[in-house]
Amino acid sequence: MPRYFFHVVDGHNIIDNEGTEFPNLRHARAEAIRLAGAILRDEGDTFWDGTEWHMNVTDVAGQSVLRLRFSADDQGIAPDEDHETTAPA
Template identity: 30%
Template sequence: MPRFRFTIRDDQGEVGNKVVDLPDISAAKAQAVEEASRALAIVDGSFWADGHLQIDVTDGRGLSVATLMINGFEAPATGTSRGLK
């Protein structure tokens, strides 16, 4: 079974990695989504201040096969309601 490495990065750099044996690239992509979900579950609200999370997936030879990027952008409310009632 092929081996895939999942490297997790945020704004500060690499925060972790994991090696998993999976049947194919489709399974590796699904695993990347699961890894992103776990990573987002442990970060606090500061992610929304222009946060960045990236999961790089490489195969057993170290070749890149997929990248999942999640960016948070906070758009502050203006505090006015121009003509809306």
């Protein structure tokens, strides 16, 4: 079964040295989406400065087979979430 490695580059390199076996690239793609979603959910507040980060999925030979790219910008239009707002009466 092929082994795939999920590396994250977001200003820091998080290298997957172990990898995970999947039956095919389709399953590795689903895992990349799941993993990226978990990262966005858990670390999402840190990505709002416009800096691009990506996940590079490689095969056992180190060849890139998938790449997911993300960036997020806070446009400053929404009210500051740290301050309470009151609803109009």
